[in-house]
Amino acid sequence: MKSLVYVHKRGNAPCLLTALLLVAAGAFLTLFSLGFNTARHSEHTQRRTQTDDLTSYYASHKAYSGGDEVRKNLVAECTEETCRPPACVCARTSHPGSFPLREVPMMVMLSFDDHVNNLNFHHVQSLLDRRWKNPNKCPATFTFFSCDVATNYSYVRKLHTLGHEIGSHSVTHRFPIQWWTNASIQELTTEFSGQRDKLVQEAGVPHEAVKGIRVPFLMASKDRVAKMIQRSGFKYDSSLAAGSELVRGDPPWWPFTLDYPPRHLRIQGRYPGVWEVPLNLYDCFNGKGGYFMLDQCPMRNNTHEILGYLWRHFAYHYRSRAPMGLFMHVNWFNLNSASHEALTTFLDQLSIMPEVWLLSVSQVIQWIEQPTPISELKRFKPWGC
Numbered sequence: 252m253k254s255l256v257y258v259h260k261r262g263n264a265p266c267l268l269t270a271l272l273l274v275a276a277g278a279f280l281t282l283f284s285l286g287f288n289t290a291r292h293s294e295h296t297q298r299r300t301q302t303d304d305l306t307s308y309y310a311s312h313k314a315y316s317g318g319d320e321v322r323k324n325l326v327a328e329c330t331e332e333t334c335r336p337p338a339c340v341c342a343r344t345s346h347p348g349s350f351p352l353r354e355v356p357m358m359v360m361l362s363f364d365d366h367v368n369n370l371n372f373h374h375v376q377s378l379l380d381r382r383w384k385n386p387n388k389c390p391a392t393f394t395f396f397s398c399d400v401a402t403n404y405s406y407v408r409k410l411h412t413l414g415h416e417i418g419s420h421s422v423t424h425r426f427p428i429q430w431w432t433n434a435s436i437q438e439l440t441t442e443f444s445g446q447r448d449k450l451v452q453e454a455g456v457p458h459e460a461v462k463g464i465r466v467p468f469l470m471a472s473k474d475r476v477a478k479m480i481q482r483s484g485f486k487y488d489s490s491l492a493a494g495s496e497l498v499r500g501d502p503p504w505w506p507f508t509l510d511y512p513p514r515h516l517r518i519q520g521r522y523p524g525v526w527e528v529p530l531n532l533y534d535c536f537n538g539k540g541g542y543f544m545l546d547q548c549p550m551r552n553n554t555h556e557i558l559g560y561l562w563r564h565f566a567y568h569y570r571s572r573a574p575m576g577l578f579m580h581v582n583w584f585n586l587n588s589a590s591h592e593a594l595t596t597f598l599d600q601l602s603i604m605p606e607v608w609l610l611s612v613s614q615v616i617q618w619i620e621q622p623t624p625i626s627e628l629k630r631f632k633p634w635g636c
């Protein structure tokens with residue numbers, strides 16, 4: 252990774268791309284050389300002591316992987332004749348634009364789950380202090396999925412004022428984690444709409460600005476979540492552990508609407524206009540499996556090692572330009588002392604690449620609703636400031 256210390260300004264694309272291709276080649280060789288293992292996932296490192304909960308949690312997510320079945324169901328029912336953007340977008344692994352891949356921006360979504368408070372906000376503040384800019388000179392924007400537990404809303408208010416997206420991550424974030432699987436539509440409404448109400452009242456975030464949710468532990472009936480989103484007026488969910496066939500070479504998923512859910516996801520109904528922003532697997536074990544949240548990978552306090560994870564994940568998305576999620580918890584910075592430096596270095600490097608944009612989840616959805624080539628992005632209003 253030493254060769255990846257970018258010192259160029261935006262616009263030096265050939266040099267940067269050459270360096271990137273070197274990284275990608277190394278990453279792909281690693282990914283293709285080893286067997287695939289099933290995806291596993293958990294969310295809260297600090298709660299790993301609840302072993303019984305997490306054991307069943309891993310087991311429940313095994314069903315989400317499946318190579319050929321995934322491919323078949325991605326294309327079987329949803330067609331461009333029946334499903335047209337911006338209202339309807341098929342689940343897909345290729346970009347939705349009618350222009351070459353080189354004209355597709357590399358979109359990066361950085362999101363943080365759970366609470367911000369006096370114990371962790373200094374880490375967020377030091378990220379904000381970097382003032383990363385996108386190619387149109389507008390500030391980079393992140394997404395914060397906020398729960399009520401332990402949250403200091405004055406910090407949420409500050410994040411919203413600075414232009415970052417705030418999502419709902421429930422009021423209680425309760426245990427046991429199976430509660431979320433069994434929760435009724437009304438219970439889910441109480442949790443997610445209830446948290447939106449708190450964000451409005453306590454942090455001054457406008458009701459309509461809270462567009463997305465993430466279910467704690469990524470555990471819930473997808474049908475009930477989709478119904479709750481429709482009834483409560485949210486726009487998207489970002490809780491679906493998509494799985495990904497790293498060794499087979501399947502590219503990561505793009506966000507899609509649930510008009511025609513792929514069958515293997517076991518969603519029974521159709522939910523027109525409800526967006527799903529899936530979590531693509533992090534390769535934590537050199538092709539032998541991974542997790543869906545970055546901070547669940549077992550990383551040592553080693554900046555170089557963490558940068559390796561980040562660049563592998565980037566390379567995996569870059570070849571199809573699928574939006575890359577950097578999904579994590581603010582508390583990661585407290586648990587791994589090298590994580591902040593690694594992430595900061597990574598974002599420093601990304602921010603000087605001319606095709607890379609650091610965007611909120613909603614901004615990424617806006618691009619998919621209205622695919623726009625790189626050459627026209629400086630006039631793309633949803634990304635303006």
Ligand SMILES: [Zn+2]
Pocket residue numbers: 294364365420424467468
């Ligand atoms: Zn959480």
